[in-house]
Amino acid sequence: QPKSNKALPPNKKKAKHGLLKWLPMAVLSLALMIIIIDTTVLNVSLKTIVNDLNTDIQGIQWVITAYSLTLAAFTITGGRLGDIFGRKKMFMIGAVIFAVGSFITSISHSVGVMIVGESIIEGMGAALMMPATASLLVSTYRGRDRAIAFGIWGGVAGAASALGPILGGYLTTNYSWRWAFRINIFVVILLLLGSMAIAEAREKNVSRKLDIMGI
Numbered sequence: 472q473p474k475s476n477k478a479l480p481p482n483k484k485k486a487k488h489g490l491l492k493w494l495p496m497a498v499l500s501l502a503l504m505i506i507i508i509d510t511t512v513l514n515v516s517l518k519t520i521v522n523d524l525n526t527d528i529q530g531i532q533w534v535i536t537a538y539s540l541t542l543a544a545f546t547i548t549g550g551r552l553g554d555i556f557g558r559k560k561m562f563m564i565g566a567v568i569f570a571v572g573s574f575i576t577s578i579s580h581s582v583g584v585m586i587v588g589e590s591i592i593e594g595m596g597a598a599l600m601m602p603a604t605a606s607l608l609v610s611t612y613r614g615r616d617r618a619i620a621f622g623i624w625g626g627v628a629g630a631a632s633a634l635g636p637i638l639g640g641y642l643t644t645n646y647s648w649r650w651a652f653r654i655n656i657f658v659v660i661l662l663l664l665g666s667m668a669i670a671e672a673r674e675k676n677v678s679r680k681l682d683i684m685g686i
Contacts, residue, residue: 491668495611496620498665499604500627502566505658506597507628509573509589510539511635512651516643523648530582534590541594542601548686550602554674558603558610563666565599566659572596573655589652610672 513520517531524530553561572593579585604624612620642650 492616493620494665494668496608496623498662498669499607500624501658501665502562502600502662503604503624504627504631504634505569505655506542506601507631508635508638509593509597509652509655510535510542511632512639513648515636515640516648516651519643519648524579524581524585526582531585534582534585537586537590538594538597541590542597545595545598545686546601548681549598549600550606551681552599553603553606554677555679557671557673558606559666559669559671561599562603562607562669563663565596565603566662566666567596569593569596569600570656570659573652573659577649577652607669607672611670 513531513535517528520526520531521528549561549565572588572591572595575588575592576585577588579588608617608620608624639648639651642648642654
């Protein structure tokens, strides 16, 4: 048969193109989901973690609070680094750092190691990823598509905050609270593979100076 006859019908071509078009949105929304889930995933597992690590409730509360604090404190800086060096690049670096922090947290046997793993390392990775998810949506989509992408992105953010305690409770009850962090490693692998469908974006002629005192 002629090669032209083997081509996909127009409706199938359009459907395939539509799926590929929304792949960046799915990847960026998934990244936002695991970042937000980790702010609430331990809330229903506190008693189990306290007994497992032989600590007290105040120590574990420091882990949860310090993660949110690190994320909030360095998100603007993470966005600035994306402007300078490339948002996709910072997104991928942040994902790798996030996975390393999650692994350290999953094998921790003290509050101190948990603070290093989740609150500091994982928090820094999240601070690089979170602003990149929004800015990459802006650079990838236009017009109505951008509105749809941000609507889904925002919906995922809201759902993730509610999903965290449910996921944490399920894993703690049936497996271990440590799996709440181990699954992040597999999710990050998906994010890195999916990021191949995302185009790089950065500011042109941007100053490379960082406000160290401000940070």
